[in-house]
Amino acid sequence: MRLHSYKFIIVFSLASVVVNKTSAQLCQGSLGDPVVKITFGSGGTRGGSLTSTLTNYSYVPFDCPQDGNYTIGNSTSNCFGNTWYSVSEDHTPGDVNGYMMIINASFNPGDFYVQKVDGLCENTTYEFAAWILNVLNFSACPSPQTAINPNVTFNIETTSGAVLQTYNTGDILRSGGPTWDQYGLFFKTPAATTSVVIRMTNNAPGGCGNDILLDDITFRPCGPLVKVSINDTAETVDVCKGNASSFNFTSAISSGYDSPVLQWQSSIDSGITWNDIPGANAANYLRLPNNTAGSYLYRLAVAQGNNISVSSCRVVSNVIGVNVNPVPVPAATNTGPGCTGKMLTLEAQQGNIFLWTGPNGFVSTEQNPVIQNAALNNTGRYYLKVISDKGCINTDSTDVIVNISPTVNAGGDTEICEGQSTRLSSAGSNILFYAWDPAISLSDNHSANPVASPTQTTLYILTASNNFCDNSDSVTVIVNKKPTADAGPDRIIIRGQSAVLNGVAGVKDFTFSWTPNQNISSTSVLAPIVNPPTGVNAYVLNVTSTIGCGIATDTVLVKVYNEVYIPNAFTPNGDGKNDTWNIETLQAYPSASVKVFNRYGEMVYYNHGKTMQWNGNYKGVLQT
Secondary structure (H helix, E strand, O other), rough: OOOOOOOOOEEEOOEEEEEEEHOOOOOOEEOOOEEEEOOHHHHHHHHEOOOOOOOOOEOOOOOOOOOEEEEEEOEEOOOOOOOOOOEEEOOOOOOEEEOOOEEEOOOOOOOEEEEEEOOOOOEEEEEEEEEEEEEEOOOOOOOOOOEEEEEEEEEEEOOOEEEEEEEEEEEEEOOOOOOOEEEEEEOOOOOOOEEEEEEEEEEOOOOOEEEEEEEEEEEEEEOOOEEEEEEOOOOOOEEEEOOOOOOEEEEEEEEOOOOOOEEEEEOOOOOOOEEEEOOOOOEEEEOOOOOOOOEEEEEEEEEHHHHOHHHHHHHEOOOOEEEEEEEOOOOOOOOEEEEOOOOOEEEOOOEEEEEEEEHHHHHEOOOOOOOOOOOOOOOOOOEEEEOOOOOOEEEEEEEOOOOOEEEEEEOEEEEEEOOOEEEEEOOEOOOEEEEEEEOEEEOOOOOOEEEOOOOEEEEEEEEEEEOEEEEEEEEEEEEEOOOOEEOOHHHHHHHHOOEEEEOOEEOOOOEEEOOOOOOOOOOOOOOOOEEEOOOEEEEEEEEEEEOOOOOEEEEEEEEEEEEOOOOOOOOOOOOOOOOEOOOHHHHHHHOOOEEEEEOOOEEEEEOOOOOOOOOOOOOOOOOO
């Protein structure tokens, strides 16, 4: 029913739910489905106001109403200096963000809720009940004696004003924490009466206290106690799909109806909707096997005579259930065909408990057991039994094939010199195909013994296969570089001077020497001192590989001048002949400075500490 049809606001409650049966006139038999169920809905932090026909209290849009006011919310917090309990949720179980009515009672006693209820059945007993929480903190008010406890009277009246039943809650006392209590009454509708009026009256005066939360107002048929069970004992049974068992639903009904009529009902949506079972009108009901998996709920509805057809007139029993659980699907498979010496896995899909058996006494309780080093005798059929968490059993099997793996040996590592080749030598058995990787620098990467000509050290992986299985091995070809020799730049000295040669040898595993052994300080160092007396002298650096990768040589020339020679002319005309001016012998004097001036005394060239040729230009202009 829509919220505006009632005079209440729903709030989340914080406390534990306490049903105070001794302080309320509640139904002691069985109840029917609610004719009226006011939970005040749910939503954000606050709901809308009620219609003025339901309450004469004033709505306020905040959590802590003053005397004679109310609000609709889902919590209370820090009201009136924490003299109210902070309540974080309403009373309704599972009502996410549910509303409740937060009431600060009027200073003067009086009615605060009046509601007409239609669609009842004559000569039928009903229970009216509501949950109330005294929100006043136990430590509030100057003293416990001055605190005002809520006191509410419930009246059920005919539409003409005759009182059918009344109940007073008495003082709803405070407790050590916010606690919900259920209060209510039951009454019987007179003949020809199908509508009544619910009236709630506040009896306490205003002051410190008399503040309540109100939630979950229900109006339900009340009748004899109806108790049902399965096979006289259980309320719930679990069976597996395919189980051929039938179940006898039995009932026990206390006195209360003169002419009770029975109707068994079922639900397949967790009790949200109930459907009559055609022809199931006896005290007992035999449930025949049902092989469709699902949860099936059952209850027994009881009413006086023809009232059984009206949901607002009948009571219902406790709910019993038959759970038809699905049988697990093992779907046994394996990762084969397998190969000897390799890993192979058995696989199962559904189940809670697994039991594998197979060739050679194989047993495992793992869902996906692994055979680490498969052998030929692992070939065969493996059987799987699975059990679900509900005890449902199924079986399956899978056939495993294990093939012989090839054996392969790529040979031992080898060394070659840069620019050389070597033949790879592999061996093995049960091999049909060869594949070397990387294929580059190989004469044939599908040959058992290809020629390798790598330019650098390379790891070759050989994969051998036989249509069913493969195996791998590797070999490294180490490429040793050839030796290198650099005797350094040519040198120029003046007679009587000496020069240091700057030789460089590489790369590793080598020896070196200088030739000839004349006018040189040492032939076994890379930077010897030479002092030839005259002419052009050639010194050769010889580098020899100690691992057989050849000899490298380089020559440096040492020119000996008698004196410094300065050219007196050059022709910078770009013909490639004598285009620059160079004092070659300045190499012998690394600290010397050279200056050139034009006829006007302007310096057009300068050089200090290095040999540098001049092209005849000054500031980008050729000098003449």
